Amino acid sequence: MDDGLDAILSQVAETAEKNYYELLNESSDNLFLSQVPLDCYDIKQDNNIAEASFDLGLDFLFETEQNAVSDDSALLKPQSLEMKCESDDRFGKPVTDKEIEELKSSKRNKNTAKNTRWAYKVFKTWRQHRDSNNIPELHSMDKSVLSYWLIRFVIEIKNQKGEDYPPKSLYLVMCGLLRHLREHGVHDMNFLDKNNPAFAEFYSVLDSKMKNLLDQGLGTDTKQADPISGDDENKLWESGVFGMKDSKTLQLTVFFYACKLFGLRGRDEHRGLQCDQFEIGEDSEGRFIRFIGRGSKTYHGGLGQMSINNKDIKHYCTPGPRCMATHFETYINAVGNDGDFYKRPLPAMPGNSIRYGHQPVGVNTLTKFMKEISQRGSLKGVYSNHSGKRTCATSMYEAGIDEQDIMDRTGHRSVTAVRKYKRLNDKIRKKVSNVLDPNSDVSLSMSKRNEQSDDDKEINLKNSPCHKKQKVRNALSEITTKSGVVNFSGCTFNF
Known part of the structure; x- marks a missing residue:
């Protein structure tokens, strides 16, 4: 029974091998290979052994002479190279990690990148001064450790002259450190988020420090470019x-x-x-x-x-x-x-x-x-x-x-x-100053206008009907008061 099965399998293998070479011989113009998907076969060479895997539901291994392997490769190689060239023309060469990083770096704002490097350099200098052996690298800290050291950094930070940074400069340092963390893959420790409970104490200290610096007069004199009038x-x-x-x-x-x-x-x-x-x-x-x-x-x-x-x-x-x-x-x-x-x-x-x-x-x-x-x-x-x-x-x-x-x-x-x-x-600004300044022509003219307005109000009041009626009432009151009882007959009074 085993001999019969072996004979059947041997016959099937021989038939498949024969059909394989017939197809190769008929495909001298590469027509067959251009129609068969590449994932239907995978030719591998190892010395004199060629392993072919076809989508026929049957895998087989056959031995060939060295020259046969070379001939088969000559038939397959030109077509595979042609298809590779077509792929290169459309999509180009596989991208490298270096090219990916260069792409990301090219779209980063240069001034922002410069600020990031400056901020980290300030922190690194402070860390060395503080004894770097006791302070971990910034991007290797966990939340509690990061909050602990940033609080001390914010309070102790000084510029190269040994002076305090203005409030906005201090904030820019912290923004630079946050970007440094993100560049090193740390995206879950936003210490500038006031709603982050892990950094609530740090946020409070930073806020207090900036207010304290402003009280000292730091950052109150800022220069801005003037527009051209x-x-x-x-x-x-x-x-x-x-x-x-x-x-x-x-x-x-x-x-x-x-x-x-x-x-x-x-x-x-x-x-x-x-x-x-x-x-x-x-x-x-x-x-x-x-x-x-x-x-x-x-x-x-x-x-x-x-x-x-x-x-x-x-x-x-x-x-x-x-x-x-x-x-x-x-x-x-x-x-x-x-x-x-x-x-x-x-x-x-x-x-x-x-x-x-x-x-x-x-x-x-x-x-x-x-x-x-x-x-x-x-x-x-x-x-x-x-x-x-x-x-x-x-x-x-x-x-x-x-x-x-x-x-x-x-x-x-x-x-x-x-x-x-x-x-x-x-x-x-000149117009606003002229309105407010006591010695300016505008201020004086407004003052005169206000004085004239008061005089005009008094004149208008004297000439008003109400004022005239009041004068008549006062006169009648004076007459009755001084003369006792007064009888009027056939008189008309208009008020």
């Missing part, structure tokens, strides 16, 4: 700081109005600007500049902002010598209408005063643009690249523009955030 803006045009007389002048002009018209902030949003983000067009309302934003500090396009759109602003320009559509169009054409928006200005040549090279403007040079504008125009105040965005918000604020419309231009996501930019400029 309408008068100063007009001065910049009239003095030739703005205009199209040369490459540098035009570049400073489009830089400032990229800030003012589209609410771009400081250096960060300007560094990555591309020419194709600007479109010059015209419709029934007139000529316009359309700006299409990309990633920024307030809009990064991640999972948390799926319902938020990027900036897409259309600014209509008023015709005239200061038409921004003309200035932007001239500039974009001069830089080649491609690539980086800010490129290095070149010296003028006969017949071509506006020229730019292919090299982008350096980061340090770009950072000083607003300062250069204020110096060229002899403006008085504190100006930085952030002044442009403040000018945008303040100008609309003075004109009574709705907060939502201001937010559309500046890119802020909350009313609270945009209100920080709606600072009173010096012109408004």
